[in-house]
Amino acid sequence: MRDWPKSGDLVVCTVTKVMDFGVFAELDEYGSKEGMIHISEVAAGWVKYIRDYVREGQKIVCKVLAVNPQRGHIDMSYKDVNEHQRRKKIQEWKIEIRAEKWLNFAIEDDDTRYQVADKLVDSFGSLYNAFEEVAISGESVLDDAGIEKEHASQIVKVAIENVKVPFVNITGFVDLMCPKPDGVDLIKEALAATAIDEGDEVTLTVRYVGAPRYRLQVTAPDYKLAEKVLKGAADRAIDKIERCNGTGTFHRHEEPANA
Numbered sequence: 001m002r003d004w005p006k007s008g009d010l011v012v013c014t015v016t017k018v019m020d021f022g023v024f025a026e027l028d029e030y031g032s033k034e035g036m037i038h039i040s041e042v043a044a045g046w047v048k049y050i051r052d053y054v055r056e057g058q059k060i061v062c063k064v065l066a067v068n069p070q071r072g073h074i075d076m077s078y079k080d081v082n083e084h085q086r087r088k089k090i091q092e093w094k095i096e097i098r099a100e101k102w103l104n105f106a107i108e109d110d111d112t113r114y115q116v117a118d119k120l121v122d123s124f125g126s127l128y129n130a131f132e133e134v135a136i137s138g139e140s141v142l143d144d145a146g147i148e149k150e151h152a153s154q155i156v157k158v159a160i161e162n163v164k165v166p167f168v169n170i171t172g173f174v175d176l177m178c179p180k181p182d183g184v185d186l187i188k189e190a191l192a193a194t195a196i197d198e199g200d201e202v203t204l205t206v207r208y209v210g211a212p213r214y215r216l217q218v219t220a221p222d223y224k225l226a227e228k229v230l231k232g233a234a235d236r237a238i239d240k241i242e243r244c245n246g247t248g249t250f251h252r253h254e255e256p257a258n259a
Contacts, residue, residue, distance in 0.1 A: 005030060005074065009064045010085060012093045013076070015054050023054055025062065027074065029093065035074035037062060043079050054078065061086040092126075099127035102162055106154040116155075119145050131155070135163035136222045167201075169219050170226045174234050175212045178246030190240040190248070194233035202226075204233055 005011050005027065013025035013035065023037040043053050054060060062076035081089075100117075107113040117127060123145035124130035133141050134156055142152040178186045191214060196204050202225065207215040216233055220226035231250075238248030 004067050004069050005064045007064055010089045013060050013062050015056050015058045018050050035076045037076050037078050041077035061089045095128045099131050102158045106158045131159045131163050134159040135165045168223050171217045172230045173251040174214050174237050175249045176241050177212045186244045190237045193236040193240040
């Protein structure tokens with residue numbers, strides 16, 4: 001994780017001192033480094049009493065204006081953050097705190113945990129994104145991030161226990177053709193072979209795109225299962241039509257059809 005914020009970043013802060021000329025605040029996401037908000041960056045227009053806008057102990061969201069690590073200076077603006085940005089940033093911050101606790105459960109040793117956290121943030125953008133991706137796609141995504149097996153297995157366990165995985169939708173296409181006189185009926189039978197019985201959590205729909213193409217859409221709890229169902233449905237349809245002297249091809253993405 002980064003030691004210092006960048007200019008333009010939104011950061012969650014705790015106000016520590018309110019002075020006549022400005023405000024000092026600790027950056028909660030950066031080891032409580034201290035930043036300064038000049039009175040001109042507290043609010044638009046003339047500010048008579050700064051405490052009308054902020055007070056000691058208050059959680060606020062600021063925009064980073066300038067950073068000088070050599071001098072330890074961070075200049076920030078409070079007025080440049082609108083309400084929508086504030087709410088979004090606070091929500092992201094709370095979620096990331098939750099993910100940090102999950103990582104504490106997964107890895108006890110502090111030094112190891114910090115190293116793993118750096119790798120996860122570098123690969124996924126945030127700790128929460130990492131846990132969510134692991135819950136959706138499994139342990140394999142941690143291999144690419146350079147996480148050792150012993151730590152990866154614990155992260156997977158914690159992710160499965162804590163992350164509520166949203167349903168995912170994926171789409172594929174099959175081109176089905178049959179030269180026989182009853183080819184239309186045979187194609188219908190091939191499409192019927194795509195039917196699945198995966199329970200309430202998985203659905204598959206078939207839609208006509210335009211000869212000879214049909215769209216297969218799968219909704220499932222995770223990508224791995226969705227891909228498995230999609231590929232299986234396409235394979236069954238192609239196998240069915242080929243046994244009737246027809247032809248079939250599967251495309252994961254939309255491509256020009258060869259009618």
